[in-house]
Structure formats: structure tokens, C-alpha cells
Amino acid sequence: MNEHTMKVPETTSAAVDLKRHLLLRVSLFALVIGLAAGAIVLQQAVARIGTHIQRTGNTVERLIAGEADQTRDAFRRSLEGMELKSLDGIGPLLGICVAVEDIYKRAVVQRCFHDGGAAPGVVRWLLALLIGPDLHYRGVIGQYPGVKVGEFVVTPDLDSESVAVWNQIRTVLGMTLGILLLNLLIYRPVRRALRPTDQILAVLARMEAGELSARMPRPRLIELRRIAAGFDHLAEQLQKTLASQRHLALRLLAVREEERRRLARELHDEFGQCLASIGAEAAFIGGRAEARDPDLLPAARAIAAVTAHMMESLQGILLQLRPVGLEEFGLSAALEALVGGWRRRQADCVFELKVDGEIDALPDALRTSLYRIVQESLTNALRHGDPGRVKVDVRRDGAGCRLRVDDDGAGREGPTAGSGLGVLGMHERVEALGGRFALTPLTPRGMRVEADFPAEAVRTVEMTHD
Template identity: 75%
Template sequence: MESAARKTDATPPPAAVDLKRHLLIRISLFALGIGLVASLMLLYQARNRMLSHMARTGSTVERLINSEVNSGRDAFRRSLDGLVNLDLESLAGIGPFLGICVEVEDIYNRPVVSRCFHDEAYAPAPLRALLGLLVGPDVQYKGVIGAYPGVKVGEFVLRPDLDSEAQGVWAQIRTVIGMSVGILLLNLLIYRPVRRALRPADQILAVLGRMEAGDLGARMPRPRLIELRRIAAGFDHMAAQLQKNQQAQRQLALRLLAVREEERRRLARELHDEFGQCLASVGAEAAYITARAEIHDPALLPAARAVAGVTAHMMESLQGILHQLRPVGLEEFGLHAALEQMVAGWQRRMPECAFRLQVEGRVDDLSDGLTVSLYRIVQESLTNALRHGAPGQVVVVLVRDLAGCRLWVENDGEGRPGPSPGSGLGVLGMRERVEALGGRFALEPLHPQGMRVVADFPPEALVLKDLHLPEGGADAASDCVPHHGAARESDHA
């Protein structure tokens, strides 16, 4: 069953069919087929008719010719003198109906009379030649012309009159051609209303293209064809529901981003106000112990200096964590200055790689959500580029204009881990940020190597209202104050 299911899934979809062209071709082929079959049938009937005439009229024609030759002649004359003047008048009445040609020779095989009984009318030469091929040169009737009492005076050959048959067949074929032309005209009359009824299909495809590009506000036209009208109404209802769900998802995503950023702010405040003050207090106590140990107990100096070193290292690590949680200067100095500081910091840490930042347009007055998202995307893109490859150059370009805001980060690194690009959590987070603001995110490979991160935001995202959570209560005052050191310093003084 699994094998059958796989075969069913692997079956290619049926080819697309253009209904207008399909009808036009089918009816045209039908008309041409009718014309061709009817013409062949007419040719076949003409061939059979000529063969039957040869078989049935040969003896009759022979009697008529003999009667004409013997009329008023001496029975013992062995010539055909006078036959030319008669010109086979005995056959003039029935010859056109029989479709025959008669050739008369004397006993010395000299031609005497050759006559075909047909009217002067036009018949296409190819049609006559085709009839000749169908009948063949062997279809004929040979008879003897004799005089009483049994004296042979000549011979005659009866052949089909191809010109006469061609005239009759051509008249019938013209009727068939007229019928075929009538069917083609009917095809045109059918094609025009079908084309008019299916004309909204182009508009429907245009609406589908807009929706594929992300415009869920596009709506279908209302065609005159009732089936298409029902489809359009159902599609618009589905698009409206999808747009409603997407708006709800975007609001939820924006809310989650706001919650995450607010949590980052709160955590940064807590670390700075609580943990930072405690480290400062430990540093002050370590400095006091070091000063007292130099005077009273030099053996405690290594331990006191170790505590001071660990405290300084923890303070430096705390500054790095605070910078990751809430970039220093992003709110105070703006996005441009924060990006310059970030790129400059990476340049100091990675001097072998060339970093370049290009900013066009005003980017410091963007909405808070977009500003933070742009900063985080650049931050994640630089981290991924330097973590997963060894780039020689990284370029960050941020452009703001009437079309919106576009960001792309390019690097010429050699490789990236994972089965496929864009499968990591960092890329997933960037994609969520961009889509929450109604933008378009893409991860594009460069040739011969490298990667480009693209984030394109519409103009609506530039003025999107920020979602802020209500601030919590006042932070409790820190208890980590260097009171012991201060008191002892006072006593010492």
C-alpha cells in the first residue's frame, strides 16, 4: 500500500489546457476532418461509378457503334469511311450520363474517331490526376466493330471520362468545402462568446499574482460566467479570512516582540542595578582588604588581588551581557550611531576582515520596534557570518526611501553549517521579526561563495505604532553597598 501511495504521489499533474484554444483547435480539426473524409468518399464513389459504367455499358456502346457504322453501308466494305462525319452521334445523348470516352481505330490500327462526352467546364488538374491514379490505366473496354455478315471493319476502346467525373466531383467537393467553411464560421461564433466569458481569467491571474506577492487585500473581479463568479466569491471570502488571521498573527508577533524587548530591558536594569552594584561593592571591599593587607598582613595580598581580578572580569562580562540585552546608545544616539559602534567593535576584534557600513536616508526616526529589529538583524547577521565562515569582507547596507526600508548584509564567507541555509534559530528569529512587521525576509547565496541577508520593510512598518508593556513598580534599592569598607576607612582615618 505504501508503494502504491508513493506511485500515486509521484504521478505528475495533468498538463494545463487553454479552453479557448482547445475549442478552437478541436472544432477546426473537426471541420477539416469532415471535409477530408467527405472528399475521400466522393473520390471513392466516383471511382466505383466509373468501374461500374465500364462493366455495364461496354456491350451497349458496342451495339450502338455497330448500328451507326452499318447504317446505310455496303455489307462487304471493310473500311470505316464516313464514320468521321457521323462523329458517334448515337452516343451523344447518353454519353454525358455515362462519363465515357470512345476511341475508334480501323483494321489497320489507324485512329478514326476520339470523342469524350462532357461539357466544357473547369475541373482542377490535380483532381483529374488523382482520379486517374485511383482508376488506373487498365480500366477500359475493348470492342470490335463489324459489318454483316461478320466482317471486322475496326475496333474501339471505351475509357472513363476523367474530365467529366472530375467536374462532377469538383462540384460536390465545393459543396463540402462550403460546409466546412460554415463549420469554421460557427467555430468563430462560438469562440468569441467563450473568449468574452473567460476574459476575466487574466484579471483573476493578476489578482493571484498580487496575493502571491503578499497583497492579501487584493480581491477577485466578478465575471459574468456564473461558475467563475461563484469561484471568485469563495476565493474572496477565503482571502478575507486569511487576511484577518494574518493580521491577528502579526499583532501577536508584535506583542511577543514587545514582551521580549521589555523583558530584555527589565533584565538589563536588574543586572545593572543589582548585580552591578554588588560587583562594585565587592570591588571596593577587595580594594580595602588589599590596602589593609599591605600594612598588617602581606600574606593576604595574593588572595585580595585575586578577588579584585575576578571581580573586574565579572564586571567586564556583565558589561558585555548588558550590551547584548540592550545596546548602549541605541535610544540615546539613534540607529545610525549604534550600527557604527557595532561595526567598529567587530572591526577591532576581527582586523583581518574588512567591515563596511552604508546608510542612506533618515533612519534615526523610525519606530522603536523597527529600530530594534534592524539592529538585532544586523547583530545576528554579523555573528552568523563570522561564526560559520571566514569572510574577507562584510558589507551592511541600510536604505530608507519612499518605497520603505531595505537592509541587506553580505559576506564572502566560504561555508555555513547545517543541512540547509536558514534552518538555525537565529535565522528563524530574524524571519519572525521581519514578518511581524509585514516585511519580506530572504537568505540568498552569492556566487561563487558567500551569503546575503535581505530584509525589506514596507512603508507601513516605518510608522507602525509600538507596543509597550506597562512599566513595573520602582526597583528596590540595592543592599550591596560597601558599608564595611567605608566604616573601617573612617576608623582608620
């Protein structure tokens, strides 16, 4: 299976803040419970009032009839002066209003037996809306011997009933506030327990930046403590693995450079001497042919020209295999020689070299890699981009160092820019040395090659070579 067949589709989900989520959930639960309980209280109050009005109608009718008989004789059929004193004792308990009319539909008396207290206007308004205007009990007031002298109407006392409903709603509100207070009491220890998550995120950011020695804090929450311990174990194993891989990569770089030096020596000693010998022989043959056999002179000159071309090509290969002056004179001089060679070959391009800091004191592997990166960057820029200006900037900041090569060439556009073997080799070198490599297009055109080696990477290379 290749890397394309093993890809798993990524699934994204919304991030959840546990503290806020918990606070919102419990608060919403408390509000729903409060609203539901308030609605139940109002519903029960409406049902109770409706039943209560119908049940108390007969009792009110007897009491009013008795009061009417006490003050009236058989020849006087009037309800004038009635004050409904017979309901003074039971009226406040019943929570009703009573209106009395005579036989001519004239209002005689109207009383609501409210024993004090008040409820918010919204409670009374909701209660009146739910009860409606049609809830009442209408009865007849008669006098002996069965003569009708008037009528009465019993309606709910909304002021008294709203006070009773408000007392129940206050109990519900108290329960709701209690749940919200409990939510706050739960939220505080949860927030305190999850407070180390900020420190954990900070450690993750440091590790993402390349600081693999960063370790997690040890929170009081046992679940987070176990996660932190497991993560530290994985980070330690990763650090050991990367250190082993980096050591192997550094060793491979050293072996590669040693092989290049050996090959350069072999080419210089063997092929260089052979080509020099062939050139000398060609010169001797040319001199002898010019005096004795002029027909052989063109062949001798051709051999000398081919030999000179091969010698020049060999010199170019030797320059690629073994940097001139890097070991003898240091990185600064080697870079000056490298850029100077390009100035002579590319007269229409402006080359700038800026060196800052003690770069010659860097470890040998790092100096060689910096030289190779500059060498490959210049080759790529001039081969693919046709630039008018190339700038090389090498500086050592503190214990680390940074390399940047900018060109204004027009080549290497598109998604395949920087995907060649040369760029891959530069990337491998930088990664092996613990640095960061970047290849960035410039605006309006051009390319930037950047290699950054932090202080930790420099110390690691020094320790490895020591």
C-alpha cells in the same frame, strides 16, 4: 506523523491554453472531415465509373451497330466516314470516350463526349490514378448478316468525370469552410469570455508579491465569476489570519523585549551592585593585607580579578539584552555604538556603516528589530566567517525601509548555511513585522543578510503600536 511522512509526490502536467486548444481541435476536426469526405467522394466515383462503363457497353454497341448499318450495304464492309453521331445525345450524359477500329486494327474515329467545364488538374490526376489504365469495355461492330466489321472501346471520360467529382468536392470544401467559420465564431466569444484570465493572473502575481489586499475581477463568465468570488473569500480569510498572527507575533516581540529590559535592570541593579560591592571589599582586604598580612594579598587580588571579569561579562550580557542608547538617542546612534564596539574588538576588520533617511522616526518595534538583526548579523559574520570587511547599510526609501549587511567571510558555505537559531530568530522577526528576509551567498565568498520592510508593513506596525 511528521512532515516527511505527509508529503505527497507532485505530479506535473502540460499547461493547456483553452482558446488555442479549442481552435486547434475544431480546425483539425474540420480538416479530417474534409479529407475523409473527399476520399469517400473519390472512392464512390471510382466505383460508380467502373460499374457505369460495364453497363453502358451494350447500349453503345447497339447504337454504333445501327449507325454502321444505316450507311453501308451488304457488299461493303468498311467503317470509313463513321462519326458516332448516334452517341451525340446520350454521350455527354454517360461521360464516356469511344474509340472505333476496323477489322485491321486501324483507328477510324475517337470521340469524348464532354459537355464543357474544367476541374483542377490534381483532381483529374487523382481520378486517373485511382481508376487505372485497365478500366474499359471492348465490343464488336457487326453488319448484317452477322459479319464483323470492327471493334470499339469504351473508356471513362476523365475530363467529364473529374468535373462531376470536383463539384462534389467543392460541396465538401464548403462544408469544411463552414465548420472553420463556425470555429471562428465560437472562438471569438470564448476568447472574450476568457480575457479576464490575464487580469486574474495579474492579481495572483500581486498576491504572490505580498499584496494580500488585491481582489479578483468579476468576469462575465459565470464559472470564472464563481471562482473569483471563492478566491476573494479565501484571500480575505487568509488576510485576517495573517493579520491576527502578525499581531500576535508583534505582541510576542514586544513582550520579549520588555522581558529583556526587565532582566537587564535586574542584572544591573542586583548583580551589578553585588559585584561592585565585592570589588570594593576585595580592594579593602587587599589594602589591609598588604599592611598587616602579606600572605592574604594574592587571594585578595584573585578575588578582585574574578570580580572584574564577571563585571565585564555582565556588561556584555547587558549590551545583548538592552541596546545602549537605542531608546535615548535613536537607532542611528545605537548602530554607531554597536559598530564602534566591534571596531575596537576586531581591529583587523574594516567596518562600514551607512545610514540614509529618517530611520529614527520608525516605530519602536521596527527600530528594535533592525538593531537586533544588525547585532546578530555582525555576531554571525565575525564568529563564523573571519571577514576582512563588513558593510552595514540601513536606509529608508519613501515609507518603507531596507537593511543589508554584507561580509566577505569564508564561513557558512554549503546547504546548512543560515540554518542556526540566530538566523531563524532574524527570519521570525522580519516575518512578524510583515517584511521579507533573505540570506544570500556572495561571489566569490561572503554572505548577505537582507531585510526589506515595505510601506504597508511599516504602517501596520505603526497602527498596531498606536
